[in-house]
Amino acid sequence: xxxxxxIENLNLYYNKFHAVQDVTLQVHARSVxxxxxxxxxxxxxxxxxxxxxxxxxxxxxxxxxxLLDGENVYAPGVDPVQVRRTIGMVFQKxxxxxxxxxxxxxxxxxxxAGEKDKKKLDEITERxxxxxxxWEEVKDRLNKPxxxxxxxxxxxxxxxxxxxxxxxxxxxxxxxxxxxxISTLAIEDxxxxxxxxxxxxxxxxxxxxxxxVSDQTAFFNLPAVxxxxxxxxxxxxxxxxxxxxxxxxxxxxxxxxx
Amino acid sequence: xxxxxxxxxxxxxxxxxxxxxxxxxxxPVLEAPVTPPNTPTDKKVVRIGDRxxxxxxxxxxxxxxxxxxxIGLFLLxxxxxxxxxxxxxxxxxxxxxxxxxxxxxxxxxxxxxxxxASSIFALVLAMPVAGGIALFLTQYAPRVxxxxxxxxxxxxxxxxxxIYGLWGALVLAPVIKPVAVWLNTNLGWIPVxxxxxxxxxxxxxxxxxxxxxxxxxxxxxxxxxxxxxxxTPNAQIEGALALGATKWEVVRTTVWxxxxxxxxxxxxxxxxxxxxxxxxxxxxxxxxxxxxHYSIFDAGATFASRIALGSAEFNNNLTVGxxxxxxxxxxISTFAVNALARWIESSSxxxxx
Amino acid sequence: xxxxxxxxxxxxxxxxxxxxxxxRKAKNHIATTLFALxxxxxxxxxLWVLFTLVRRGLSPMLNADxxxxxxxxxxxxxxxxxxxxxxxxxxxxTFVCALISVPLGxxxxxFLIEYGRNSRLARTTTFMVDILSGLPSIVxxxxxxxxxxxxxxxxxxGFAVSLSLVLLMLPVVxxxxxxxxxxxxxxxxxxxxxxGVPKWKTIVKVVLPTSLSGILTGIILGLARVMGETAPLxxxxxxxxxxxxxxxxxxxxxLPLTVYTARKTSTEAGEYRMWGAALTLVLLIMLINxxxxxxxxxxxxxxK
Ligand SMILES: Nc1ncnc2c1ncn2[C@@H]1O[C@H](COP(=O)(O)OP(=O)(O)OP(=O)(O)O)[C@@H](O)[C@H]1O
Ligand SMILES: [Mg+2]
Numbered sequence: 001x002x003x004x005x006x007i008e009n010l011n012l013y014y015n016k017f018h019a020v021q022d023v024t025l026q027v028h029a030r031s032v033x034x035x036x037x038x039x040x041x042x043x044x045x046x047x048x049x050x051x052x053x054x055x056x057x058x059x060x061x062x063x064x065x066x067l068l069d070g071e072n073v074y075a076p077g078v079d080p081v082q083v084r085r086t087i088g089m090v091f092q093k094x095x096x097x098x099x100x101x102x103x104x105x106x107x108x109x110x111x112x113a114g115e116k117d118k119k120k121l122d123e124i125t126e127r128x129x130x131x132x133x134x135w136e137e138v139k140d141r142l143n144k145p146x147x148x149x150x151x152x153x154x155x156x157x158x159x160x161x162x163x164x165x166x167x168x169x170x171x172x173x174x175x176x177x178x179x180x181x182i183s184t185l186a187i188e189d190x191x192x193x194x195x196x197x198x199x200x201x202x203x204x205x206x207x208x209x210x211x212x213v214s215d216q217t218a219f220f221n222l223p224a225v226x227x228x229x230x231x232x233x234x235x236x237x238x239x240x241x242x243x244x245x246x247x248x249x250x251x252x253x254x255x256x257x258x
Numbered sequence: 259x260x261x262x263x264x265x266x267x268x269x270x271x272x273x274x275x276x277x278x279x280x281x282x283x284x285x286p287v288l289e290a291p292v293t294p295p296n297t298p299t300d301k302k303v304v305r306i307g308d309r310x311x312x313x314x315x316x317x318x319x320x321x322x323x324x325x326x327x328x329i330g331l332f333l334l335x336x337x338x339x340x341x342x343x344x345x346x347x348x349x350x351x352x353x354x355x356x357x358x359x360x361x362x363x364x365x366x367x368x369x370x371x372x373x374x375a376s377s378i379f380a381l382v383l384a385m386p387v388a389g390g391i392a393l394f395l396t397q398y399a400p401r402v403x404x405x406x407x408x409x410x411x412x413x414x415x416x417x418x419x420x421i422y423g424l425w426g427a428l429v430l431a432p433v434i435k436p437v438a439v440w441l442n443t444n445l446g447w448i449p450v451x452x453x454x455x456x457x458x459x460x461x462x463x464x465x466x467x468x469x470x471x472x473x474x475x476x477x478x479x480x481x482x483x484x485x486x487x488x489x490t491p492n493a494q495i496e497g498a499l500a501l502g503a504t505k506w507e508v509v510r511t512t513v514w515x516x517x518x519x520x521x522x523x524x525x526x527x528x529x530x531x532x533x534x535x536x537x538x539x540x541x542x543x544x545x546x547x548x549x550x551h552y553s554i555f556d557a558g559a560t561f562a563s564r565i566a567l568g569s570a571e572f573n574n575n576l577t578v579g580x581x582x583x584x585x586x587x588x589x590i591s592t593f594a595v596n597a598l599a600r601w602i603e604s605s606s607x608x609x610x611x
Numbered sequence: 612x613x614x615x616x617x618x619x620x621x622x623x624x625x626x627x628x629x630x631x632x633x634x635r636k637a638k639n640h641i642a643t644t645l646f647a648l649x650x651x652x653x654x655x656x657x658l659w660v661l662f663t664l665v666r667r668g669l670s671p672m673l674n675a676d677x678x679x680x681x682x683x684x685x686x687x688x689x690x691x692x693x694x695x696x697x698x699x700x701x702x703x704x705t706f707v708c709a710l711i712s713v714p715l716g717x718x719x720x721x722f723l724i725e726y727g728r729n730s731r732l733a734r735t736t737t738f739m740v741d742i743l744s745g746l747p748s749i750v751x752x753x754x755x756x757x758x759x760x761x762x763x764x765x766x767x768x769g770f771a772v773s774l775s776l777v778l779l780m781l782p783v784v785x786x787x788x789x790x791x792x793x794x795x796x797x798x799x800x801x802x803x804x805x806x807g808v809p810k811w812k813t814i815v816k817v818v819l820p821t822s823l824s825g826i827l828t829g830i831i832l833g834l835a836r837v838m839g840e841t842a843p844l845x846x847x848x849x850x851x852x853x854x855x856x857x858x859x860x861x862x863x864x865x866l867p868l869t870v871y872t873a874r875k876t877s878t879e880a881g882e883y884r885m886w887g888a889a890l891t892l893v894l895l896i897m898l899i900n901x902x903x904x905x906x907x908x909x910x911x912x913x914x915k
Contacts, residue, residue: 305811393646398647417657530745534746534750540845562747566749
């Protein structure tokens with residue numbers, strides 16, 4: 001199920017503004033890849049370009065290739081809706097659909113795609129919620145609104161929602177930045193489990209988190225203000241944190257670690 | 259207005275979610291001197307559901323635009339022959355003789371006077387009251403009461419104008435008659451309080467009409483004013499309080515300067531409404547053949563009430579055309595006033611925030 | 612706890628705070644009183660109107676015939692009769708107005724927010740809607756007269772009234788739709804796209820349900836407002852004292868038109884009918900306002 005991603009010569013623009021320059025990297029199947037780097041260097045932009053969410057912003061533009069198991073998601077004739085089904089996304093701020101119950105939130109992707117089989121939907125609800133370590137907490141109130149959960153629970157609900165459509169890749173943009181340490185740990189544990197089935201890309205500002213959850217780490221940086229963000233280096237997480245090959249990486253990491 | 263609103267949020271592009279017109283080229287090469295080997299999509303996938311939905315939405319926009327433009331055109335087409343057949347000066351005459359299509363003589367001067375006099379009088383009465391209410395509700399009333407009190411003021415807008423007309427003509431007019439007579443006898447030397455073309459105690463004059471109109475536009479002005487006064491930055495208010503200002507001084511130095519132009523904009527909206535009000539005035543004002551004396555004790559007809567009264571003689575295109583011409587003048591003036599209101603409102607408040 | 616507590620507890624010889632000068636105090640009191648008075652001034656006409664309506668309109672309403680009969684065949688001095696014919700007209704005309712203006716207005720709102728954005732067409736549409744929003748109702752009536760009656764050569768009818776009400780209702784629907792769609796956060800749209808939901812389904816299943824309560828309330832309040840319109844009725848339809856269910860043919864009564872027409876019967880019975888119709892109209896409008904409030908509670912996005 002899980003697929004690999006190859007990003008080749010990716011350049012991303014917002015209107016005239018060149019946000020990210022020439023990114024080439026590989027994301028391995030069934031592993032966690034972390035994107036780190038200072039604010040504004042384009043981590044989210046790269047992440048959003050992987051499932052064609054970048055183009056939702058007016059005036060945005062993409063150059064280069066994103067290959068999902070060898071197939072370019074930007075090839076002519078590829079339906080972005082299909083791409084997003086295959087590559088799911090979890091956002092920084094939990095965003096459950098306010099009008100839907102917990103259960104409907106989980107199966108929203110399937111229901112909106114026309115799935116009607118009640119039994120199947122029930123099964124998937126339970127499986128996804130269990131997968132997101134949320135089942136025990138909400139199983140008695142599946143028909144209550146999703147907006148009534150705590151922030152951490154909402155974020156896990158969003159993860160369940162993203163996994164319910166059984167994507168091949170899961171993108172997470174700072175999924176824990178709004179959560180307390182305990183919820184954060186819960187989600188980190190979850191990521192460790194999810195990586196058995198999914199290819200995961202996670203953006204984080206938390207160095208320890210990157211070190212804890214990821215197999216490989218990519219460091220992005222801004223060479224100077226107003227210039228596009230760039231990929232500085234990518235490598236095995238242990239190596240990036242202990243022995244980076246670039247000075248900029250070391251500065252950033254050590255600065256953060258103090 | 260909605261332009262600026264649109265730009266405040268992040269708009270979606272025309273091309274997301276496979277929704278682009280089929281032949282959009284995204285011009286991916288604009289910046290890059292060399293075209294990368296595999297540039298994105300010359301053709302985008304368009305889902306059929308998206309295309310239908312998009313066409314429906316866009317089509318309704320087009321429909322509204324065309325229909326209104328068409329109506330405007332029909333109005334002009336109807337008005338022009340009547341204006342050509344007019345034997346009086348449309349802008350300067352006070353006559354309104356439209357019964358006989360072969361002998362049309364109509365002008366708008368008298369209509370304009372009654373319309374403007376009653377609306378301005380209403381505005382003069384309503385503005386201070388509305389401003390006071392808005393300040394009271396936003397700055398003084400306890401929080402739990404502010405909402406229900408605001409709701410009560412809004413209820414004024416829920417009463418239909420025909421009922422205000424009845425109330426004004428049958429209930430209010432007799433009660434305020436002594437005031438009218440007193441003003442006329444004691445302040446009659448001021449031209450607007452001089453004798454009108456009907457006796458001051460008749461009740462069916464601009465004086466009564468203006469008071470009723472004031473009640474009708476009160477909720478409009480109050481609504482806008484409440485909104486702008488409530489937007490006064492808290493930091494400014496607290497700054498003034500910290501200097502030891504009394505509530506009144508806070509209002510005078512922060513809330514009022516901040517909301518003043520929004521309040522004026524709201525008043526213009528109210529004026530627009532007053533200019534176009536029809537039935538209440540049709541019921542209140544008595545019709546007289548004598549021209550106005552330019553006093554608030556005049557009777558007569560406004561643009562709107564003239565049209566409403568004339569509906570009985572809508573039996574040939576030239577006569578109707580005369581009324582349509584008057585309607586166009588009314589339409590243009592309300593539009594101008596409303597545009598001014600929107601402009602004042604949008605160029606106030608926001609800039610200072 | 613601190614050493615200077617003794618200081619605080621010692622009776623103050625001079626007042627602890629500076630006194631406000633009497634002038635400032637007086638001004639403050641005067642301002643407060645005036646603002647509160649302004650509110651009272653607004654409440655007086657409201658209560659006065661409502662009191663008048665109830666006092667003079669209640670007795671006709673208490674008659675059972677009022678809700679089941681028309682004014683058909685009544686002589687100027689006859690008491691009795693009912694408002695059924697006018698209720699039928701008002702409800703039919705308003706319903707047809709809603710039937711046209713709601714779908715049209717909501718899709719215009721969707722176009723402006725979800726598709727059009729700053730396109731030229733969107734700006735033109737906004738301009739046209741702005742024109743409509745300040746349109747005096749009598750001019751809306753003239754618009755439809757010029758279109759429907761003089762240009763198409765059709766007869767005056769209840770349907771022509773509905774069309775003129777559409778012109779007045781449309782800007783309300785468009786505005787409320789626009790406002791409500793605008794406050795739906797973009798995160799929800801993105802969440803839906805990220806699940807692989809097409810845009811149109813995102814609008815129908817995620818964006819519209821989120822804003823439903825607000826849109827519905829706004830629309831119903833708009834309908835209540837439009838229901839009391841009288842001016843366009845005067846030029847677009849004849850008054851009938853009999854029951855007419857047919858919007859497309861013949862004169863048709865409605866509550867505002869009945870109030871207006873009954874005023875011309877200057878007998879005691881005529882006044883009796885007029886105030887009865889007036890109170891009925893206001894009660895209907897209040898009822899609909901109440902329904903709007905209830906619906907907005909019912910459909911509001913729940914978190915519990
Ligand atoms: N919607 C947008 N329109 C225009 N420019 C944008 C938009 N989103 C981001 N940018 C710009 O693109 C650059 C990269 O932004 P991005 O959000 O990808 O940074 P980031 O690395 O995710 O930062 P952070 O760590 O703060 O989330 C920034 O300069 C930002 O200002
Ligand atoms: Mg980011």
